[in-house]
């Protein structure tokens with residue numbers, strides 16, 4: 355069985371006693387070496403989940419186990435850095451704070467690829483340039499688990515593409531586990547092999563991307579055949595004129611005489627779930643390949 359880098363069980367988080375629940379009843383497991391997409395609408399609980407995983411916030415109920423603090427790097431959404439330090443001083447600080455672990459060549463490579471002057475003060479950098487320094491600091495730490503909260507949001511498309519490529523190559527080479535929140539679904543396709551979809555503080559989808567994808571089918575057929583869909587778990591069904599398009603989790607054979615079937619892309623799968631917040635949750639355990647759909651199917655979490 356693969357090692358687990360994050361395990362959450364019945365995790366709940368409430369900010370203050372009177373606040374609502376930012377996370378509720380979250381249970382999932384992330385095996386080592388995965389690149390996990392953390393997806394969900396605004397206010398879903400993604401940053402909260404990352405903050406708990408980074409050990410910055412304590413769970414209100416349940417628990418979340420993660421790697422040791424020194425093995426973990428977290429790049430928060432606002433990329434906190436010391437504005438008065440130069441880029442070079444920031445990297446030197448990284449080396450001093452991580453004795454015996456610091457990977458200077460990786461950190462310098464990331465900074466150099468952005469044409470950043472090591473003598474430039476952090477406060478004079480653009481948002482995207484600061485992101486680059488924050489990522490250099492995080493990867494230089496040589497973490498076994500890298501938590502990234504919307505890392506690419508303020509990068510231009512070319513910088514995003516290149517930095518993402520660098521990040522993925524580095525993670526693959528070193529077996530780093532990555533959890534990355536993002537609203538850019540196309541950015542995640544191809545880069546991520548594991549999925550966590552959070553909505554309203556709850557886990558809606560979790561598991562390996564290919565297995566979660568394989569459990570779903572996009573059906574196209576006549577609107578008059580809508581009744582037949584009740585044999586399956588319907589995530590979303592939409593009618594355009596006489597045609598019906600549905601994303602389902604089949605619970606048996608699909609009649610190929612009535613329906614044209616394809617497997618959804620990651621983007622189609624996520625968009626359908628985001629449009630249908632009432633659809634039942636679905637989880638595949640990465641090692642045992644067991645889908646816990648039956649536990650949650652039809653039972654609204």
Ligand SMILES: Nc1ncnc2c1ncn2[C@@H]1O[C@H](COP(=O)(O)OP(=O)(O)OP(=O)(O)O)[C@@H](O)[C@H]1O
Pocket residue numbers: 369373375376394395396397398399400401402403
């Ligand atoms: N420090 C805080 N104090 C009180 N409530 C908070 C705090 N941080 C987040 N929340 C609340 O917790 C819920 C989840 O917020 P969170 O920032 O985790 O969502 P998110 O999925 O990261 O959103 P976004 O995509 O907009 O960044 C929201 O209802 C938010 O208002």
